[in-house]
Amino acid sequence: MSYFLPMLPPASATPRHVVFLAFERFQVLDLAGPMQVFLSASEHARNVATGLPIDYRVSVVSSGPNRVKGSLSLAIDAEPLPSALMPRTTVMVVGGKGVEAASQDLLLIDWLRSHVDEAERICSVCNGAFLLARAGLLAGKRATTHWLDCDNLQRNFRDVTVDRDAMYVRDGKIWTSAGISAGIDLALALVANDHGDEAAAVTARRMVLYVKRPGNQSQFSEFIETIDHDKAGAFAELHQWILGNIRRDLSVPVLAAQAGMSERTFARKYRRLIGVPPAETVKRLRADTARHHLRTSTLPLKTVAARCGFGSVEQMNRVHLKFYGLTSRTLRDIG
Template identity: 45%
Template structure:
């Protein structure tokens, strides 16, 4: 394939204990451009580490890297810092942190995957910026850096030239979005098809559903069977009295216990499950009419569903279908 001589240097920084998929996911996306005719300069992909050579990942596989001394920080167009359990030791590596700091002023774009956001924060790149990281570490990032606006649900965030994504597979979404920005929708779609993935999950799509969040809070699984029953009867009358009877409790005791274990009222829990049901119907296009989706999901009418979608997802059902349906 034709290649412009002025390829843009895309450097992925590796360190001992880096998460393999944080590196290989975006790298595979970027490398796929080598098979596509591009309208402008492509990427020259490099893997770098402090000393160079083989760097062990979190699963034991090695990544062959070039030393930092072999790459002029001013030559880097895009810097991507992945995450992994080794990120905490990286902060103590003065030479590595200095090199990252030297890249920042001249790079067109800087990015992180998962815990890599902490490295960007340590060198001041996230100051006053919006950012994403793995949902488990969002509170830690926010507490450590109050001037960073952490978006705990986002798959990825772009704030100017600073990009950051949630954990592991979200790095693929980040890379596809970068390609779309640089080369357009058609080429990004081509790459996605070659990799057999969705073109992208826009950054506003939640890392995980409100239902999964509720289940995670209910660590003993007290209401797992009830949630399954609700889903099976999602279009039924699911008032508190009905749910309490199903759970074998008085309505008052049930409501108090449900809030304590899930962080939601029973009505909010039912609404969240109905939103999840409607999401699946909209994504799969099993039902053509939004009005029919509302009925099948138990909302009764499309206006109630629209208000619920805006509360939970920040978009209308029609907009959600446009973004995420197959």
């Protein structure tokens, strides 16, 4: 007599839940990018410590209608705000053009405030940080948001320490990220935190992403691409000229002359279009150029500093610490 044992389903790790909080006119990529990270991790990766498959359960909730309209003329089905959260739940608040109206939604804000202790983590993508701040969840904490919104966040919530350059910031159980693509970096960081670096690496490879961009990496790479292609007009050519003359005097009078404007008009128009003073752009481009030399050459630090227009190694080091949170020597060591 032969016996056939029933096939048992493969064991999996205890499920984790990710609840995305959406609102009218949310940014679709703020939702779709991180959500796909969790779904891809569940499909392809395993927990490093246990070897068990990863199990993220994702859902979308809203305080408004069950059909929430987002950007790109797309809409998504959403569930009502739950009265209680499942164990091991991460709440992820997306951003978008509707964030100002959402910040006045007392039902939504009260729900966030009342579930902060119950959630394992509460996160935001892009300007979703304003909803966390409105609920008082960022008081006394470090946080970030899209570079365009950093000044506004700091101005309206003075008890928040705004990190203007980080891709994402963790402060206790509160995680915040910069604009759009940084939400994917944040989600990968959460996967790594939950299941190990290799799980995040497997997920990133399946999605053809950078395996890991550290949270303290500057937002400026994304920033310079955006302004060159979408907003800057004639300033795109100026930025290329700056890169080609990075060791020269790049004061406002020099830049204004290159742009064919008076100093006052140039400074005003540049700040209005780009969102930062010209001197800030020069610092960032010098920092990025120096970082490239440090990673790709064996030139002495003093030579790199001189080639990039820094007055000294100490000045270069201060700028690298500001934008990347790392010293010039560390940037060289990590390659």
